[in-house]
Amino acid sequence: AQSVTQPDIHITVSEGASLELRCNYSYGATPYLFWYVQSPGQGLQLLLKYFSGDTLVQGIKGFEAEFKRSQSSFNLRKPSVHWSDAAEYFCAVGPSGGSYIPTFGRGTSLIVHP
Amino acid sequence: ETGVTQSPTHLIKTRGQQVTLRCSSQSGHNTVSWYQQALGQGPQFIFQYYREEENGRGNFPPRFSGLQFPNYSSELNVNALELDDSALYLCASQGESYGYTFGSGTRLTVV
Numbered sequence: 284a285q286s287v288t289q290p291d292i293h294i295t296v297s298e299g300a301s302l303e304l305r306c307n308y309s310y311g312a313t314p315y316l317f318w319y320v321q322s323p324g325q326g327l328q329l330l331l332k333y334f335s336g337d338t339l340v341q342g343i344k345g346f347e348a349e350f351k352r353s354q355s356s357f358n359l360r361k362p363s364v365h366w367s368d369a370a371e372y373f374c375a376v377g378p379s380g381g382s383y384i385p386t387f388g389r390g391t392s393l394i395v396h397p
Numbered sequence: 398e399t400g401v402t403q404s405p406t407h408l409i410k411t412r413g414q415q416v417t418l419r420c421s422s423q424s425g426h427n428t429v430s431w432y433q434q435a436l437g438q439g440p441q442f443i444f445q446y447y448r449e450e451e452n453g454r455g456n457f458p459p460r461f462s463g464l465q466f467p468n469y470s471s472e473l474n475v476n477a478l479e480l481d482d483s484a485l486y487l488c489a490s491q492g493e494s495y496g497y498t499f500g501s502g503t504r505l506t507v508v
Binding site for chain 1: 401403430432437438439440441442445453487489496497498499500501502504
């Protein structure tokens with residue numbers, strides 16, 4: 284069975300600082316990997332996704348993520364955080380083919396200090 | 398900008414009652430999934446429909462049921478509501494490329 288671990292429940296950064304949110308997955312084959320963001324009271328918005336190819340994936344809002352197969356990780360990064368980035372971030376893993384049903388991690392809450 | 402619309406946005410029900418939540422997917426999106434998101438948790442998969450047939454189900458009891466219609470709309474029905482059913486319910490549709498488009502959700506409170 285596939286699973287996702289986001290080890291950090293909360294992350295606090297200062298505005299302008301760099302950010303890295305951790306995601307580790309468990310899946311028997313090459314997975315599809317995703318990062319979503321959720322603002323309070325809202326649905327989830329897709330930031331970026333990895334299917335194959337270049338392991339460094341660029342997304343919206345200046346985010347990027349790197350797939351590291353050897354570490355079963357797909358960490359999300361941003362070089363300079365803005366106050367508007369404060370939100371809940373979810374990593375998800377899905378099977379590469381067949382009935383596509385992603386499994387989500389429990390999320391990391393990002394707090395941005397001015 | 399989301400192409401998935403959910404209604405209602407908020408709902409309060411009494412324990413034991415039944416509830417129907419609705420979702421309107423993007424045109425052409427044949428796959429719709431429903432997720433339950435409890436407070437402080439990630440979304441948990443309830444079930445998925447593809448072309449009006451259930452195509453996968455998570456670890457939810459049979460009192461959670463669904464329907465998908467030819468016009469890309471769908472419903473989530475929950476019978477015999479329990480207090481633990483209080484959550485944000487998310488609908489997500491999938492088009493030709495992988496990656497879901499989520500609605501803003503329905504916040505269900507069971508009292």
